[in-house]
Amino acid sequence: MLDLARQAAEVLVERHGRLPREQAWDGEFRGELDERLMEDPPEVGNPASQVLQRAVQDILPLALRLDHPRSFGFVPSAPTWPGVVADFLAAGYNINASNWLIASGATQLECVVIDWFRRWLGFPETAGGLLTSGGSAATVDAFVAAREAAGCPEGPCVYMSDQSHSSQMRAARIIGIRGEHTRLVPTDRLFQMDLGALATMVAEDRAAGLHPIAVCANAGTTATGAVDSLDALADFCAEHGTWLHVDAAYGGFAVLTDRGKRLLRGIGRADSVGIDAHKWLFQPYEAGGLLVRDISTLEKPFNIRPDFLQDALWGKGHPNFWDRGLQLSRSVRALKIWMSVQTFGMAAFRRAIAKGLDLAARAEEYIQASPVLECLSPASLSVVCFRINPAGRELADETLDEINRSVLARLFWEDPAFVSSAVLAGRFALRLCIVNHNTEWDDVRETLEAAERFGKAVSGAA
Ligand SMILES: Cc1ncc(COP(=O)(O)O)c(C=O)c1O
Structure with a gap:
């Protein structure tokens, strides 16, 4: 029991340390996963550590890392370690x-x-x-x-x-x-x-x-x-x-x-x-x-x-x-x-929540000052929406929608961050939601810079 629990704890702590250097997203298509995982349940069990390794290698990484410092899509979730351990304890005690x-x-x-x-x-x-x-x-x-x-x-x-x-x-x-x-x-x-x-x-x-x-x-x-x-x-x-x-x-x-x-x-x-x-x-x-x-x-x-x-x-x-x-x-x-x-303690929670508010406000300032980005919805709580709209180009909304869809795809495949989109008053928007206590201004800034870079490349070609 202890060996397995220790291995699981080590896996999680190592994952946490590695997270900022990884892509925020990983995933696979159904066909590949069917081949890897669709099988009959074994009649005779396998060594527990082997089963754990398989879960850790083949299954658990295939997910949006919602707690990655650059996970800005949808509404992310960055749990504290005592909270994670509490869920383990709760499952172990199996209290109803x-x-x-x-x-x-x-x-x-x-x-x-x-x-x-x-x-x-x-x-x-x-x-x-x-x-x-x-x-x-x-x-x-x-x-x-x-x-x-x-x-x-x-x-x-x-x-x-x-x-x-x-x-x-x-x-x-x-x-x-x-x-x-x-x-x-x-x-x-x-x-x-x-x-x-x-x-x-x-x-x-x-x-x-x-x-x-x-x-x-x-x-x-x-x-x-x-x-x-x-x-x-x-x-x-x-x-x-x-x-x-x-x-x-x-x-x-x-x-x-x-x-x-x-x-x-x-x-x-x-x-x-x-x-x-x-x-x-x-x-x-x-x-x-x-x-x-x-x-x-x-x-x-x-x-x-x-x-x-x-x-x-x-x-x-x-x-x-x-x-x-x-x-x-x-x-x-x-x-x-x-x-x-x-x-x-509550002071730490207050600081962590205030940080989300601050970073969103700062992201809005960055967007407002950028010659490539247009703010579509100012920071409200910790969400800010924007699009690529290079100054002086006077592009139609349909063209901008296409450019921004391409930028979202390039961020998805080529940048470590995960950004999601919205449609605001009929316009395609890129969207950041910042609720991670481990996110720093550099994470936000570099993501906006990547959007600008892809935006310039895509709109130059559009
Ligand atoms: C504003 C809002 N309401 C409700 C929900 C649904 O909550 P849950 O996914 O916890 O059921 C979400 C999920 O992101 C949300 O953002």
Whole structure:
């Protein structure tokens, strides 16, 4: 047991040391992987270290290294080592954090971590929540609570912006909202929800006999990091008696910094907030969270008590997390968050989050000053979007889209960084999302320089 665990730990520590010198991405096509891996399970086992070596050589490297200092695509994830070790411990102890009887320590720890989140978000003491697999599951649970709070009406509809994450739409589908009743509210030039358009849609739907059950605001869209006007949306929802859910999966932990707190003003007025510790709180997957303003709104729809689970009822003050969401058997997600925070302290977390904000602002300055780059969306939280658009060339949008697609491909194949794209107001954009505590300005600068270099080469030829 120890030999295998030591080998695994050594592999991970070595990988960590090598990471900055490697490409951020590696992968393979299906045909090749079928040949390597598609086989019957062995009848007789193999030596454990040999199996580990095979995993380490043939399987695990074939992935986007989300924790690479130059991994800027989508929303990266750079877990701390205590968080990784916590997941190993949690698996080793094999605790099922579903109820107090079978996991009092883990359940208490989840209460502690959820209470930290509650205070960070500025929620009242009536609030509570649970840790989930991620933002997607958090939204499903939140929409179930919203529907219940609205009295489970016929013809329910939800509202979100045209920038909202696909997981919000999927959550609406999962809870049975018809496609045409998931209303996508247009956004303004800063990609924030147009509140006038929202008001019109809600009024139209009410007049048509439908029932708005939730407005879903963004606290950091994936494409541009845009934050909707949370205070104004809280006012709107209070006036209309509608649940306000905030998708803070990516941006939520910015509240730990003064700047982030200002940007996310009003988040504490929501009825529910989804927030992912596997994004900007530096935890390994899966570490999502859902907070609701009034914990009874979550426990009412999810609390089902069959006789065969009656032994697990310990009474008031002893929550069973299976009563708060869709999962019954659950791993001890709180342990990784707790061990990381205990090890590094909150000051280190604040500094690491502020660094993401700083680097994105600096990237924007660089882009604004570049004769080759055009800023398509200024730094918002830690996302900045841009494109190659050489000054004085007056190229059409279609030509620029083509140039930028080629630059993205060249970055992908020829540069160590991993950058992803977005489409903003119909224009193809390159996008950086900076949430890694190990990323330094040189990582960002050299990636922008590579984009400029490829941009010059490609647009010169275009
Ligand atoms: C803004 C936003 N919301 C929701 C999600 C979905 O979260 P998860 O992948 O943890 O389910 C993401 C994922 O990147 C996201 O960026």
